Amino acid sequence: MKKITLFTLFLVSGLSLFAQGGRLAKANVLFEKLAYAEAVPYFEKVCNTDEDSPELREKLAYCYLRTNQNDKAEGAYKSLVAQKPTAENHYWLAYALMALGKYPEAQTHLAQFATLKPTDSRAQLWEKQKDFLQEIQTEPAYFSLKEVGVNTDHADFGVYPYPQKNSAIMISSRQKAGFGDVRWGGNNDYFLELFFVQTGENGFLSEPILLERPINSIKHDGPLCFSSNGQLVYYTSNNRDKKNKLGKDGIQHLKIYIADVVRSEWVNVREFPYNSADYACGHPALSADGKTLYFASDMPGGFGGADIYACTMDDKGQFGKPVNLGPNINTSGQELFPWIGTDKLLYFASNGRPGLGGLDIFAVPADANMAAKNLGLSVNSTADDFALTFLANGKWGYLSSNRKGSDDIYAFEKIQEIRFNPLIKMTIVDKNNNNPLSFATITIKDQNGNIVASVKTDANGSFQFEGIAGTTYTISTRTDKYDDVIRQIEVPKNATVFEQKIGLAPTPDYGIRLLVTDTDTKAPLAGVGVVITDLKTKNTLVDKNTLSAGDVSEPLKGYKVGDELQLKIELSMPGYLNKTIDFQGRIEQEGVIQLHEKLKIELQPVVLGGDLAKMLGIKPIYFDLGKFNIRKDAAIELDKIVMVMNENPTMVIELGSHTDCRSSIKFNETLSSNRAKSSAAYIQQRISNPSRIYGKGYGETRLLNDCGCEGTVKSTCSEEQHQLNRRTEFIIIKM
Numbered sequence: 001m002k003k004i005t006l007f008t009l010f011l012v013s014g015l016s017l018f019a020q021g022g023r024l025a026k027a028n029v030l031f032e033k034l035a036y037a038e039a040v041p042y043f044e045k046v047c048n049t050d051e052d053s054p055e056l057r058e059k060l061a062y063c064y065l066r067t068n069q070n071d072k073a074e075g076a077y078k079s080l081v082a083q084k085p086t087a088e089n090h091y092w093l094a095y096a097l098m099a100l101g102k103y104p105e106a107q108t109h110l111a112q113f114a115t116l117k118p119t120d121s122r123a124q125l126w127e128k129q130k131d132f133l134q135e136i137q138t139e140p141a142y143f144s145l146k147e148v149g150v151n152t153d154h155a156d157f158g159v160y161p162y163p164q165k166n167s168a169i170m171i172s173s174r175q176k177a178g179f180g181d182v183r184w185g186g187n188n189d190y191f192l193e194l195f196f197v198q199t200g201e202n203g204f205l206s207e208p209i210l211l212e213r214p215i216n217s218i219k220h221d222g223p224l225c226f227s228s229n230g231q232l233v234y235y236t237s238n239n240r241d242k243k244n245k246l247g248k249d250g251i252q253h254l255k256i257y258i259a260d261v262v263r264s265e266w267v268n269v270r271e272f273p274y275n276s277a278d279y280a281c282g283h284p285a286l287s288a289d290g291k292t293l294y295f296a297s298d299m300p301g302g303f304g305g306a307d308i309y310a311c312t313m314d315d316k317g318q319f320g321k322p323v324n325l326g327p328n329i330n331t332s333g334q335e336l337f338p339w340i341g342t343d344k345l346l347y348f349a350s351n352g353r354p355g356l357g358g359l360d361i362f363a364v365p366a367d368a369n370m371a372a373k374n375l376g377l378s379v380n381s382t383a384d385d386f387a388l389t390f391l392a393n394g395k396w397g398y399l400s401s402n403r404k405g406s407d408d409i410y411a412f413e414k415i416q417e418i419r420f421n422p423l424i425k426m427t428i429v430d431k432n433n434n435n436p437l438s439f440a441t442i443t444i445k446d447q448n449g450n451i452v453a454s455v456k457t458d459a460n461g462s463f464q465f466e467g468i469a470g471t472t473y474t475i476s477t478r479t480d481k482y483d484d485v486i487r488q489i490e491v492p493k494n495a496t497v498f499e500q501k502i503g504l505a506p507t508p509d510y511g512i513r514l515l516v517t518d519t520d521t522k523a524p525l526a527g528v529g530v531v532i533t534d535l536k537t538k539n540t541l542v543d544k545n546t547l548s549a550g551d552v553s554e555p556l557k558g559y560k561v562g563d564e565l566q567l568k569i570e571l572s573m574p575g576y577l578n579k580t581i582d583f584q585g586r587i588e589q590e591g592v593i594q595l596h597e598k599l600k601i602e603l604q605p606v607v608l609g610g611d612l613a614k615m616l617g618i619k620p621i622y623f624d625l626g627k628f629n630i631r632k633d634a635a636i637e638l639d640k641i642v643m644v645m646n647e648n649p650t651m652v653i654e655l656g657s658h659t660d661c662r663s664s665i666k667f668n669e670t671l672s673s674n675r676a677k678s679s680a681a682y683i684q685q686r687i688s689n690p691s692r693i694y695g696k697g698y699g700e701t702r703l704l705n706d707c708g709c710e711g712t713v714k715s716t717c718s719e720e721q722h723q724l725n726r727r728t729e730f731i732i733i734k735m
Helices: 003-008 023-032 036-046 054-066 070-083 087-099 103-116 121-128 132-137 612-616 632-647 665-684 719-725
Strands: 143-147 156-162 167-172 193-198 221-226 232-238 254-262 265-271 281-286 292-297 307-312 335-340 345-350 360-365 385-390 396-401 408-414 423-430 441-445 451-456 462-466 472-478 485-490 497-504 510-515 529-534 540-545 551-555 564-572 579-586 591-594 652-658 693-699 727-734
Touching: 023 036, 023 054, 036 054, 054 070, 054 087, 070 087, 087 103, 103 121, 156 221, 156 385, 156 396, 167 221, 193 221, 232 281, 292 335, 307 335, 335 385, 345 385, 360 385, 423 472, 451 462, 472 497, 485 497, 540 551, 579 632, 612 632, 612 727, 632 665, 652 665, 665 693, 665 727
Parallel strands: 156 408, 221 281, 254 281, 281 335, 423 497, 510 591, 652 693
Antiparallel strands: 143 408, 156 167, 167 193, 221 232, 232 254, 254 265, 281 292, 292 307, 335 345, 345 360, 385 396, 396 408, 423 462, 441 451, 441 472, 472 485, 510 551, 529 540, 529 564, 564 579, 652 727
């Protein structure tokens, strides 16, 4: 089997006869049926004819790639990216270049691919691991490989041990199935079949013996696994359902079958319950306890291509729903050939993660949520490397590779344990009752202060991240109703998993609340802008609008009983005078401080043309007889106007001064004008944009009663009546 089969064994085609037509029509039918090897000559004959097109060239280039003709694939994709520089064309050109060992040039096209398709998981992994080649090439040698003597120029791959029998099942296309020269269109080789082999010391394999039907079918039969007691076998085969062999796409997909093993016979054959005619399931692998089945599938809802899934089994052998193993393993490429080693690692092959070319072999702890590790040059090459399995002793095993052209089996000896960065598992709990705190925000920094991760705890109060042994990390927590904590943890030098619990103390329940009402109606006001500032810390505690009930509230984090509060409360709302109120007090106990019970928190409605003095209840502005200098008692009242104008920076005021009728008209006009201008000048010196207020003297021209006394008119009004006319008004012209 050549490279092509590794991608399409999983998605294998059952070709049917197609109608006679032109070469392009035949080529397209073969391509759609995944018969890439058969499609190549038809596409080549159409090149440089009237039927030639960029779409045809893309299909031909892909056929070259899938049939291991990497030199031709390189040339074809280089022509394509010059004319049609799509993300996929850049990616597949990089793929062909890596298969040829041309890594620097491949990196250039991977960068183009990542730019054009940044959401693709392959692009994201490349962006995170741009130095992946150096990392892979410097990875220690975990395995020592040796060739075995059973390989042919056909496909030979996968050695799947039979428990406690020093024997195994391997896969090969060395022998034709049935009568005639029936071949698979994917690579023009015979179909894959299962062979019995004996295993021994130092990776020994005996000459393969073909298993009889019905264990082997007349189409592909592939990867398998046995239960630990050898009484069950899970194996991959083309859909054997006679009624529904082809899916909606016209392809005969792979399925997983289960059989009882009775004296070397496979009986009571049944289908894996999550098989489908419309997608593939294959490459089964069992956990050591036999309670979890791992497998590969391109079922809907995955990351793209084939993903690895896991199903748990109950004591009655009933399967739970498949669970996708997530982005630490799966990508938009192909993830295939899962296997659980005796070291409890999940081994698998992937062409979607950064690697040396083709499929590379990766490993990850089966029970840990951490990124998979490329196993480096000891097992991987520029070609496809895959199907790693272990014998029962956990030291010897087998893997497969097409690094010499066709798929061959290699024995390996595991010479050292695979080292992973330690998995750091943290749990955040309530310090008092040990209950987990879910959805707490966690920030992790390394010893240089760089942020390693920012995560939230799960429903169990837990989170985990991949760290570095011997490193000190700073863990910062933030969650509602609990004190924030900054904790340093030191990961031991030899740790593989490091677990620690952090307890948080509940934060006392402190808060502030206020209710804003209308000065005139006393009704609550919704939509009032409220800003409350702590004058000691300069921190803004509240910046929001009142609710429909006219109130706002906010917890006070970081405060405790006995703390002094110095607050500035700023209120604003269209149609009302802005207002600033100061509050000083002490936190006497836990609970919410009701500020409106301690302060008068009201807003005065504004009427254009109205007298601000009356709105504010300002006392009359008094002057000494015949004078216009500002007295101390008058300054106190004018300062109230100053404060309101500073709180309302767009307000424009006309300051009008009025006298009674006594003294001459001219004298009263002059006196009132001087008093108005003197009062306005006092305010102008104390507000922003002094032009917002101006003074005007009206003398006795706007008496409020019938107390005139000019000329021959003699007034009989009392002093109180004359006093009504001696007034200063602050008329609001504009807001």
